[in-house]
Amino acid sequence: MGRKFVVGGNWKMNGDKNQINEIVNNLKKGPLDPNVEVVIGVPAIYLAYVKSIVPDTIGVAAQNCWKVPKGAFTGEISPAMIKDVGADWVILGHSERRTIFGEKDDLVAQKVAHAIESGLKVIACIGETLDEREAGKTEEVVFRQTKALLPAIGSNWDKVVLAYEPVWAIGTGKSATPQQAQDVHASLRNWLSTNASADVAAKVRIQYGGSVTGATAKELAACPDIDGFLVGGASLKPEFVDIVNATQ
Numbered sequence: 001m002g003r004k005f006v007v008g009g010n011w012k013m014n015g016d017k018n019q020i021n022e023i024v025n026n027l028k029k030g031p032l033d034p035n036v037e038v039v040i041g042v043p044a045i046y047l048a049y050v051k052s053i054v055p056d057t058i059g060v061a062a063q064n065c066w067k068v069p070k071g072a073f074t075g076e077i078s079p080a081m082i083k084d085v086g087a088d089w090v091i092l093g094h095s096e097r098r099t100i101f102g103e104k105d106d107l108v109a110q111k112v113a114h115a116i117e118s119g120l121k122v123i124a125c126i127g128e129t130l131d132e133r134e135a136g137k138t139e140e141v142v143f144r145q146t147k148a149l150l151p152a153i154g155s156n157w158d159k160v161v162l163a164y165e166p167v168w169a170i171g172t173g174k175s176a177t178p179q180q181a182q183d184v185h186a187s188l189r190n191w192l193s194t195n196a197s198a199d200v201a202a203k204v205r206i207q208y209g210g211s212v213t214g215a216t217a218k219e220l221a222a223c224p225d226i227d228g229f230l231v232g233g234a235s236l237k238p239e240f241v242d243i244v245n246a247t248q
């Protein structure tokens with residue numbers, strides 16, 4: 001289908017300059033598959049530092065941003081600030097933003113819209129909780145979350161990567177099986193074909209995230225509708241290189 005594999009490393013609230021140096025040196029050593037797009041999600045306070053030491057071939061993402069250019073929003077950062085330090089991606093709607101910080105679909109959509117209009121590329125996260133999966137609501141939830149993003153994205157789907165991250169697999173060591181992940185990705189792509197367009201559905205890259213490791217990445221990467229990963233814990237470890245190279 002010709003979708004470029006894209007692997008994100010979401011460092012979350014982890015790292016200090018010594019650990020960041022180790023992680024970046026590991027990425028520099030690689031070797032990284034040149035056919036795979038790599039984006040690292042960095043704590044905001046270290047964005048400028050990471051941009052100063054990481055090769056230009058590696059994208060740098062903030063892990064969140066606010067929905068307007070500037071103003072009295074203590075503690076927040078804007079897409080303009082993210083661009084100002086040279087980063088060109090932002091991760092939005094992560095389940096930890098939704099469950100811990102109470103971000104709802106409409107706020108995520110407003111952030112996505114403003115990030116895109118500010119010139120950032122977006123990794124937009126969706127995914128169901130364990131209760132929702134056990135209640136058979138997985139598709140209902142991911143369709144609802146994605147539907148909320150449609151007006152925010154508009155015709156700018158080339159600036160967006162979707163990340164399906166089942167909440168019950170995040171940070172648990174319990175990944176979705178390749179079949180479970182493929183089923184949701186395929187269903188979401190089919191939904192996009194009907195609710196966005198066949199072109200969007202064919203071209204949008206859908207990452208899988210949730211306890212991806214060097215040991216599980218190859219089988220997951222072999223699934224036709226998995227176009228990459230959004231990796232948490234393992235992105236802090238040398239095995240992240242193996243995950244990036246999972247399609248080799």
Ligand SMILES: O=C(COP(=O)(O)O)NO
Nearest residue numbers: 010170171210211232233
């Ligand atoms: O939240 C995640 C996944 O985290 P883990 O790989 O640690 O499950 N990615 O954004």
